[in-house]
Amino acid sequence: MGWRVGYLAYPERLHGELMKVQDTIAICPSVIGQKAALAALGAGRSWVRVQVKGLAENRRIVRSAIEEALGSGSVVGGSGAIYFMIRLPVQDDLRVVEWLTAKHRVCVIPGSACGAPGMVRVGYANLETARCREASQRLSDGLKELAARGAAVLEPAPGT
Known part of the structure:
Protein backbone atom coordinates (compact mmCIF):
# COMPACT_ATOMS: atom_id res chain seq x y z
CA MET A 1 0.00 0.00 0.00
CA GLY A 2 2.66 2.47 -0.95
CA TRP A 3 6.35 2.82 -1.42
CA ARG A 4 8.53 2.86 1.65
CA VAL A 5 12.25 3.55 1.65
CA GLY A 6 14.25 4.24 4.75
CA TYR A 7 17.70 4.11 6.21
CA LEU A 8 19.19 3.77 9.65
CA ALA A 9 22.17 5.45 11.26
CA TYR A 10 23.50 3.45 14.18
CA PRO A 11 26.57 3.01 16.38
CA GLU A 12 29.11 0.49 15.09
CA ARG A 13 28.61 -1.70 18.17
CA LEU A 14 25.06 -2.55 16.94
CA HIS A 15 26.18 -3.66 13.48
CA GLY A 16 26.17 -7.41 14.14
CA GLU A 17 22.72 -7.42 15.74
CA LEU A 18 21.23 -5.20 13.05
CA MET A 19 22.61 -7.46 10.31
CA LYS A 20 20.75 -10.37 11.95
CA VAL A 21 17.51 -8.40 11.69
CA GLN A 22 18.27 -7.30 8.13
CA ASP A 23 18.93 -10.89 7.09
CA THR A 24 15.39 -11.86 8.12
CA ILE A 25 13.72 -9.23 5.94
CA ALA A 26 12.76 -10.94 2.71
CA ILE A 27 11.65 -7.81 0.84
CA CYS A 28 13.27 -4.58 -0.18
CA PRO A 29 12.32 -1.33 -1.88
CA SER A 30 12.06 -1.40 -5.66
CA VAL A 31 15.00 -0.13 -7.68
CA ILE A 32 12.98 2.87 -8.84
CA GLY A 33 12.02 3.59 -5.22
CA GLN A 34 15.67 3.47 -4.18
CA LYS A 35 16.66 5.82 -7.02
CA ALA A 36 13.84 8.22 -6.13
CA ALA A 37 14.94 8.22 -2.49
CA LEU A 38 18.53 9.01 -3.48
CA ALA A 39 17.31 11.82 -5.74
CA ALA A 40 15.21 13.26 -2.90
CA LEU A 41 18.18 13.15 -0.55
CA GLY A 42 20.34 14.80 -3.21
CA ALA A 43 17.77 17.54 -3.85
CA GLY A 44 18.13 18.72 -0.28
CA ARG A 45 15.84 20.06 2.40
CA SER A 46 14.34 22.85 0.31
CA TRP A 47 12.81 20.33 -2.12
CA VAL A 48 11.53 18.23 0.77
CA ARG A 49 9.95 21.31 2.41
CA VAL A 50 8.01 22.07 -0.79
CA GLN A 51 6.73 18.48 -0.95
CA VAL A 52 5.74 18.43 2.72
CA LYS A 53 3.96 21.78 2.37
CA GLY A 54 1.75 20.31 -0.37
CA LEU A 55 1.05 17.25 1.75
CA ALA A 56 0.12 19.41 4.74
CA GLU A 57 -2.37 21.39 2.64
CA ASN A 58 -3.91 18.22 1.21
CA ARG A 59 -4.12 16.77 4.72
CA ARG A 60 -6.01 19.86 5.91
CA ILE A 61 -8.39 19.80 2.92
CA VAL A 62 -9.24 16.10 3.25
CA ARG A 63 -9.62 16.18 7.03
CA SER A 64 -11.93 19.20 6.82
CA ALA A 65 -14.09 17.50 4.20
CA ILE A 66 -14.42 14.34 6.28
CA GLU A 67 -15.16 16.20 9.50
CA GLU A 68 -17.73 18.39 7.73
CA ALA A 69 -19.54 15.25 6.61
CA LEU A 70 -19.24 12.98 9.65
CA GLY A 71 -17.91 15.05 12.56
CA SER A 72 -14.49 15.25 14.16
CA GLY A 73 -14.73 11.87 15.90
CA SER A 74 -14.90 10.08 12.57
CA VAL A 75 -11.24 10.67 11.64
CA VAL A 76 -8.67 8.32 13.12
CA GLY A 77 -4.93 8.80 12.79
CA GLY A 78 -3.20 10.76 10.10
CA SER A 79 -0.48 12.35 12.19
CA GLY A 80 2.32 10.07 10.98
CA ALA A 81 0.97 8.80 7.69
CA ILE A 82 -0.31 10.09 4.35
CA TYR A 83 -3.79 8.76 4.92
CA PHE A 84 -6.69 8.86 7.37
CA MET A 85 -8.93 6.09 8.60
CA ILE A 86 -12.60 7.05 8.73
CA ARG A 87 -15.23 5.49 10.98
CA LEU A 88 -18.24 4.82 8.79
CA PRO A 89 -21.87 5.22 9.86
CA VAL A 90 -22.50 1.73 8.40
CA GLN A 91 -20.41 -1.42 8.88
CA ASP A 92 -20.19 -2.79 5.32
CA ASP A 93 -16.99 -1.04 4.26
CA LEU A 94 -16.67 -3.07 1.03
CA ARG A 95 -20.09 -1.97 -0.16
CA VAL A 96 -19.35 1.62 0.86
CA VAL A 97 -16.17 1.59 -1.25
CA GLU A 98 -18.04 0.23 -4.27
CA TRP A 99 -20.82 2.79 -3.79
CA LEU A 100 -18.46 5.77 -3.33
CA THR A 101 -16.56 4.74 -6.45
CA ALA A 102 -19.64 4.20 -8.61
CA LYS A 103 -21.80 7.09 -7.42
CA HIS A 104 -19.34 9.76 -6.29
CA ARG A 105 -16.29 8.87 -8.40
CA GLY A 123 -5.02 8.72 1.08
CA TYR A 124 -4.09 12.30 0.27
CA ALA A 125 -0.60 12.11 -1.24
CA ARG A 131 -7.60 17.90 -7.63
CA CYS A 132 -7.50 17.16 -3.90
CA ARG A 133 -10.18 19.81 -3.29
CA GLU A 134 -12.38 18.31 -6.01
CA ALA A 135 -11.99 14.74 -4.74
CA SER A 136 -12.52 15.85 -1.14
CA GLN A 137 -15.77 17.55 -2.08
CA ARG A 138 -17.01 14.39 -3.81
CA LEU A 139 -15.97 12.31 -0.80
CA SER A 140 -17.72 14.71 1.57
CA ASP A 141 -20.89 14.64 -0.54
CA GLY A 142 -20.87 10.84 -0.48
CA LEU A 143 -20.23 10.63 3.25
CA LYS A 144 -23.01 13.14 3.96
CA GLU A 145 -25.43 11.07 1.90
CA LEU A 146 -24.28 7.91 3.67
CA ALA A 147 -24.72 9.54 7.08
CA ALA A 148 -28.20 10.84 6.20
CA ARG A 149 -29.58 7.69 4.61
CA GLY A 150 -27.47 4.91 6.11
CA ALA A 151 -27.23 1.49 4.52
CA ALA A 152 -30.26 2.27 2.34
CA VAL A 153 -27.97 4.11 -0.11
CA LEU A 154 -26.06 0.87 -0.65
CA GLU A 155 -29.11 -1.06 -1.82
CA PRO A 156 -29.56 -1.41 -5.57
CA ALA A 157 -32.44 0.52 -7.08
CA PRO A 158 -35.55 -1.59 -7.72
CA GLY A 159 -35.39 -3.32 -11.09
CA THR A 160 -31.57 -3.20 -11.38
Whole structure:
Protein backbone atom coordinates (compact mmCIF):
# COMPACT_ATOMS: atom_id res chain seq x y z
CA MET A 1 0.00 0.00 0.00
CA GLY A 2 2.66 2.47 -0.95
CA TRP A 3 6.35 2.82 -1.42
CA ARG A 4 8.53 2.86 1.65
CA VAL A 5 12.25 3.55 1.65
CA GLY A 6 14.25 4.24 4.75
CA TYR A 7 17.70 4.11 6.21
CA LEU A 8 19.19 3.77 9.65
CA ALA A 9 22.17 5.45 11.26
CA TYR A 10 23.50 3.45 14.18
CA PRO A 11 26.57 3.01 16.38
CA GLU A 12 29.11 0.49 15.09
CA ARG A 13 28.61 -1.70 18.17
CA LEU A 14 25.06 -2.55 16.94
CA HIS A 15 26.18 -3.66 13.48
CA GLY A 16 26.17 -7.41 14.14
CA GLU A 17 22.72 -7.42 15.74
CA LEU A 18 21.23 -5.20 13.05
CA MET A 19 22.61 -7.46 10.31
CA LYS A 20 20.75 -10.37 11.95
CA VAL A 21 17.51 -8.40 11.69
CA GLN A 22 18.27 -7.30 8.13
CA ASP A 23 18.93 -10.89 7.09
CA THR A 24 15.39 -11.86 8.12
CA ILE A 25 13.72 -9.23 5.94
CA ALA A 26 12.76 -10.94 2.71
CA ILE A 27 11.65 -7.81 0.84
CA CYS A 28 13.27 -4.58 -0.18
CA PRO A 29 12.32 -1.33 -1.88
CA SER A 30 12.06 -1.40 -5.66
CA VAL A 31 15.00 -0.13 -7.68
CA ILE A 32 12.98 2.87 -8.84
CA GLY A 33 12.02 3.59 -5.22
CA GLN A 34 15.67 3.47 -4.18
CA LYS A 35 16.66 5.82 -7.02
CA ALA A 36 13.84 8.22 -6.13
CA ALA A 37 14.94 8.22 -2.49
CA LEU A 38 18.53 9.01 -3.48
CA ALA A 39 17.31 11.82 -5.74
CA ALA A 40 15.21 13.26 -2.90
CA LEU A 41 18.18 13.15 -0.55
CA GLY A 42 20.34 14.80 -3.21
CA ALA A 43 17.77 17.54 -3.85
CA GLY A 44 18.13 18.72 -0.28
CA ARG A 45 15.84 20.06 2.40
CA SER A 46 14.34 22.85 0.31
CA TRP A 47 12.81 20.33 -2.12
CA VAL A 48 11.53 18.23 0.77
CA ARG A 49 9.95 21.31 2.41
CA VAL A 50 8.01 22.07 -0.79
CA GLN A 51 6.73 18.48 -0.95
CA VAL A 52 5.74 18.43 2.72
CA LYS A 53 3.96 21.78 2.37
CA GLY A 54 1.75 20.31 -0.37
CA LEU A 55 1.05 17.25 1.75
CA ALA A 56 0.12 19.41 4.74
CA GLU A 57 -2.37 21.39 2.64
CA ASN A 58 -3.91 18.22 1.21
CA ARG A 59 -4.12 16.77 4.72
CA ARG A 60 -6.01 19.86 5.91
CA ILE A 61 -8.39 19.80 2.92
CA VAL A 62 -9.24 16.10 3.25
CA ARG A 63 -9.62 16.18 7.03
CA SER A 64 -11.93 19.20 6.82
CA ALA A 65 -14.09 17.50 4.20
CA ILE A 66 -14.42 14.34 6.28
CA GLU A 67 -15.16 16.20 9.50
CA GLU A 68 -17.73 18.39 7.73
CA ALA A 69 -19.54 15.25 6.61
CA LEU A 70 -19.24 12.98 9.65
CA GLY A 71 -17.91 15.05 12.56
CA SER A 72 -14.49 15.25 14.16
CA GLY A 73 -14.73 11.87 15.90
CA SER A 74 -14.90 10.08 12.57
CA VAL A 75 -11.24 10.67 11.64
CA VAL A 76 -8.67 8.32 13.12
CA GLY A 77 -4.93 8.80 12.79
CA GLY A 78 -3.20 10.76 10.10
CA SER A 79 -0.48 12.35 12.19
CA GLY A 80 2.32 10.07 10.98
CA ALA A 81 0.97 8.80 7.69
CA ILE A 82 -0.31 10.09 4.35
CA TYR A 83 -3.79 8.76 4.92
CA PHE A 84 -6.69 8.86 7.37
CA MET A 85 -8.93 6.09 8.60
CA ILE A 86 -12.60 7.05 8.73
CA ARG A 87 -15.23 5.49 10.98
CA LEU A 88 -18.24 4.82 8.79
CA PRO A 89 -21.87 5.22 9.86
CA VAL A 90 -22.50 1.73 8.40
CA GLN A 91 -20.41 -1.42 8.88
CA ASP A 92 -20.19 -2.79 5.32
CA ASP A 93 -16.99 -1.04 4.26
CA LEU A 94 -16.67 -3.07 1.03
CA ARG A 95 -20.09 -1.97 -0.16
CA VAL A 96 -19.35 1.62 0.86
CA VAL A 97 -16.17 1.59 -1.25
CA GLU A 98 -18.04 0.23 -4.27
CA TRP A 99 -20.82 2.79 -3.79
CA LEU A 100 -18.46 5.77 -3.33
CA THR A 101 -16.56 4.74 -6.45
CA ALA A 102 -19.64 4.20 -8.61
CA LYS A 103 -21.80 7.09 -7.42
CA HIS A 104 -19.34 9.76 -6.29
CA ARG A 105 -16.29 8.87 -8.40
CA VAL A 106 -13.93 8.75 -5.45
CA CYS A 107 -11.95 5.65 -4.55
CA VAL A 108 -10.91 4.71 -1.03
CA ILE A 109 -9.54 1.51 0.51
CA PRO A 110 -11.85 -0.73 2.55
CA GLY A 111 -10.84 -0.77 6.18
CA SER A 112 -11.29 -4.53 6.25
CA ALA A 113 -8.30 -4.77 3.88
CA CYS A 114 -6.25 -3.02 6.58
CA GLY A 115 -7.63 -4.94 9.57
CA ALA A 116 -10.21 -2.25 10.37
CA PRO A 117 -13.69 -3.35 9.26
CA GLY A 118 -16.34 -0.63 9.32
CA MET A 119 -13.78 1.97 8.27
CA VAL A 120 -12.20 3.21 5.06
CA ARG A 121 -8.68 4.43 4.39
CA VAL A 122 -8.40 7.74 2.54
CA GLY A 123 -5.02 8.72 1.08
CA TYR A 124 -4.09 12.30 0.27
CA ALA A 125 -0.60 12.11 -1.24
CA ASN A 126 0.23 12.39 -4.94
CA LEU A 127 -2.58 14.85 -5.64
CA GLU A 128 -2.31 18.40 -6.84
CA THR A 129 -4.16 20.72 -4.47
CA ALA A 130 -6.95 21.57 -6.93
CA ARG A 131 -7.60 17.90 -7.63
CA CYS A 132 -7.50 17.16 -3.90
CA ARG A 133 -10.18 19.81 -3.29
CA GLU A 134 -12.38 18.31 -6.01
CA ALA A 135 -11.99 14.74 -4.74
CA SER A 136 -12.52 15.85 -1.14
CA GLN A 137 -15.77 17.55 -2.08
CA ARG A 138 -17.01 14.39 -3.81
CA LEU A 139 -15.97 12.31 -0.80
CA SER A 140 -17.72 14.71 1.57
CA ASP A 141 -20.89 14.64 -0.54
CA GLY A 142 -20.87 10.84 -0.48
CA LEU A 143 -20.23 10.63 3.25
CA LYS A 144 -23.01 13.14 3.96
CA GLU A 145 -25.43 11.07 1.90
CA LEU A 146 -24.28 7.91 3.67
CA ALA A 147 -24.72 9.54 7.08
CA ALA A 148 -28.20 10.84 6.20
CA ARG A 149 -29.58 7.69 4.61
CA GLY A 150 -27.47 4.91 6.11
CA ALA A 151 -27.23 1.49 4.52
CA ALA A 152 -30.26 2.27 2.34
CA VAL A 153 -27.97 4.11 -0.11
CA LEU A 154 -26.06 0.87 -0.65
CA GLU A 155 -29.11 -1.06 -1.82
CA PRO A 156 -29.56 -1.41 -5.57
CA ALA A 157 -32.44 0.52 -7.08
CA PRO A 158 -35.55 -1.59 -7.72
CA GLY A 159 -35.39 -3.32 -11.09
CA THR A 160 -31.57 -3.20 -11.38
